[in-house]
Amino acid sequence: MDRIRSSTIGRSLFRSPDRATERDRAAGHWANFFLHIYPVKVRREELTFRYSAFLGVASLVLFGSLVVSGIYLMFFYVPSPASAYGDINTIQNDVAFGQYIRNVHRWSAHLMVLTVAAHMARVFYRGAYKSPREFNWVIGVVLLALTLLMSFTGYLLPWDQLAFWAVTVGTSMADFVPFVGDATRTVLLGGGDVGSATLLRFYVLHVAVLPTAITLVVTIHLWRWRKDSMLEQGGDQ
Amino acid sequence: MSRRERPSPQIVDGKRVLGIVPGTPAVGDRKVPASDDLVMTSPHLLVRHAVAAIFVLLIVLALALFFDAPLKDIADPTNTPNPEKAPWYFAALQELLALFHPQVAGVLVPTAILIGLVALPYIDRSPRMGSGTRKVAVTTFTVFLVLWIILTIIGFAFRGPNWDWVWPWEEWHGEL
Numbered sequence: 002m003d004r005i006r007s008s009t010i011g012r013s014l015f016r017s018p019d020r021a022t023e024r025d026r027a028a029g030h031w032a033n034f035f036l037h038i039y040p041v042k043v044r045r046e047e048l049t050f051r052y053s054a055f056l057g058v059a060s061l062v063l064f065g066s067l068v069v070s071g072i073y074l075m076f077f078y079v080p081s082p083a084s085a086y087g088d089i090n091t092i093q094n095d096v097a098f099g100q101y102i103r104n105v106h107r108w109s110a111h112l113m114v115l116t117v118a119a120h121m122a123r124v125f126y127r128g129a130y131k132s133p134r135e136f137n138w139v140i141g142v143v144l145l146a147l148t149l150l151m152s153f154t155g156y157l158l159p160w161d162q163l164a165f166w167a168v169t170v171g172t173s174m175a176d177f178v179p180f181v182g183d184a185t186r187t188v189l190l191g192g193g194d195v196g197s198a199t200l201l202r203f204y205v206l207h208v209a210v211l212p213t214a215i216t217l218v219v220t221i222h223l224w225r226w227r228k229d230s231m232l233e234q235g236g237d238q
Numbered sequence: 239m240s241r242r243e244r245p246s247p248q249i250v251d252g253k254r255v256l257g258i259v260p261g262t263p264a265v266g267d268r269k270v271p272a273s274d275d276l277v278m279t280s281p282h283l284l285v286r287h288a289v290a291a292i293f294v295l296l297i298v299l300a301l302a303l304f305f306d307a308p309l310k311d312i313a314d315p316t317n318t319p320n321p322e323k324a325p326w327y328f329a330a331l332q333e334l335l336a337l338f339h340p341q342v343a344g345v346l347v348p349t350a351i352l353i354g355l356v357a358l359p360y361i362d363r364s365p366r367m368g369s370g371t372r373k374v375a376v377t378t379f380t381v382f383l384v385l386w387i388i389l390t391i392i393g394f395a396f397r398g399p400n401w402d403w404v405w406p407w408e409e410w411h412g413e414l
Contacts, residue, residue, distance in 0.1 A: 023278065026278060026280065029280075030279065036279070036280060036284075039279045039280070039283065039284070040279060041278070041279055042277060042278055042279060043277060043282070043283050044274050044275065045271055045272070045273050045274070045275045045276075045277050046273035046274065047283065048282055048283060055286070055287065055290035058290045058291060058294075059290060059291075059294045062291045062294045062295060100306060100307075101302055101303070104301070104302035104305065104306055105298055105299065105302040106307075107302075107307035107414075108301040108302050108305070108307075109298050111414060112297070112298065112301075114327050116294075121355075122383060125358075126376065128366065128367035128369065129367070130359040131359065131364075131365060131367060132359075132363075132365065135359035135360060136359075138358065139356050142355045145355075146352075153325060153328075156325050159309055160312065161309050161312060161313055162311050162312070162313055162317070163308060163310045163413055164313065165314075166318065166319055166323075167322075167325050167413075169322070170322045170323065170324045170332065171324045171325065171328055174324075174331065174335065174344045176340075176344075177341055177345050178344070178345050179341075179345065194315065196315075234276060
């Protein structure tokens with residue numbers, strides 16, 4: 002590997018190919034796009050399972066799994082009441098690995114709600130929301146809300162009895178909110194009841210708006226994590 | 239000392255050894271690594287994250303192998319199922335709605351939870367981190383967390399037609 006890195010192509014690829022000293026490795030770390038979301042060094046404590054239970058990583062991995070499996074499902078799904086249910090049937094019975102990919106998507110979604118909530122609890126018990134990380138905790142709360150919205154909008158898409166009535170019950174809770182409750186519900190549903198407008202709106206939220214929002218907010222979350230980590234180490238961040 | 243006997247400098251693990259002095263180190267026998275010591279992210283943390291990622295993916299791939307995602311009959315607005323259940327992560331909220339006035343359960347509680355969570359780091363300003371040294375915060379959070387988990391389990395598995403109590407081993411109404 003080191004020989005590949007120090008070849009002409011390797012040098013053009015990795016920019017800091019020498020890894021003899023810790024300083025070289027730090028330079029290589031900074032020069033790597035995928036590693037630059039990490040601090041160069043972490044405290045030894047952060048390597049242990051009991052520190053974080055790796056729940057943040059787990060959430061991110063599940064989000065990745067959801068993006069990949071979700072894109073596959075998008076090829077075979079049209080968000081209209083006339084075709085949605087039939088498309089799910091086709092995915093399950095005729096599309097290659099369709100049922101399996103749908104299962105992966107479903108389980109990743111359930112687990113992501115769990116890991117995000119558990120991540121929040123772990124961060125609380127560790128006291129990691131304290132200064133200077135107050136605002137990153139707030140961003141985490143936003144991410145929990147986005148995850149729930151993501152899961153909820155996806156719940157409607159199969160357009161079966163389970164989906165239809167779960168979303169009907171879920172959105173009817175908005176009725177009790179004073180002043181803005183009715184308006185919120187109407188905007189969300191695209192009318193008074195769950196119908197074709199609702200399906201389209203939930204679909205667009207589910208595949209475009211919310212994933213973009215989550216990606217952006219996660220990026221800020223990780224960026225702040227790195228900055229705070231290096232600040233704590235006495236860096237000049 | 240002749241020229242042949244003198245050890246030449248050699249590269250050991252990226253560092254050049256200039257000399258080896260016999261005897262014990264001045265500081266102690268061995269450096270005991272402290273939890274605050276810094277280590278390189280690459281590879282120490284990366285390797286653990288990779289293992290965690292593979293572990294999570296294996297769980298998902300295995301679950302997907304053994305449990306199919308549900309698909310009921312096509313949506314029918316004229317046929318309301320009984321019980322009507324929200325997704326499991328809203329089961330606690332739905333259970334609260336059955337127990338209290340909707341203005342309380344549907345508005346006050348969710349708003350309070352959200353504001354409470356956002357405000358938490360600005361209310362709890364003590365610099366203490368360990369969970370043993372901040373009893374009030376830990377107790378409050380734990381009480382709410384346990385209550386929420388209990389309500390979720392009740393709403394998910396212990397409620398049947400007309401939101402009446404059912405034992406999950408007699409009639410199963412939970413839907414994932």
